[in-house]
Amino acid sequence: MAGVASHPIERPLSEKEESMSQMKPIEYADAAPEVKAVYDDIKEKRGVPDVNNFWKFIAQHPPTLARTWDSIKDVMAPGALDPLVKELLYVAVSVTNNCGYCVASHTAAARRAGMTDEMFGELIAVVGMANETNRLAVGYRVPVDPAFE
Secondary structure (H helix, E strand, O other): OOOOOOOOOOOOOOHHHHHHHOOOOOOHHHOOHHHHHHHHHHHHHHOOOOOOHHHHHHOOOHHHHHHHHHHHHHHOOOOOOOHHHHHHHHHHHHHHOOOHHHHHHHHHHHHHOOOOHHHHHHHHHHHHHHHHHHHHHHHOOOOOOHHHO
């Protein structure tokens, strides 16, 4: 969308600047063998016919694609935190980081893992409250209480 600033303080990008900064997705048919191998693993592990746009765009740099997929598999694997909790955390961080793609992707994953509308509303309320109180603590330079150390 030409003319939309990526940050509220920045000037809008011209159409030329936007087209210069817009990477193209790497589709399976056009992918190098090492990229196809990661795509195949993603499709197999997730039981999907194609990979999401996120993977197609980071495939511009195959080492980043492979490293990120390996890390995701490790971090998001079953563990002490159940899959829903992990997805809720991902949504919370994504909201705070203002990553619309990540919010959409992980909200969908959280819903598949059992998140309800009520849970989503409460999660967003907690995210908003945490952001507000964090900024107040930073702004006032509040020292950490000894009981918290």
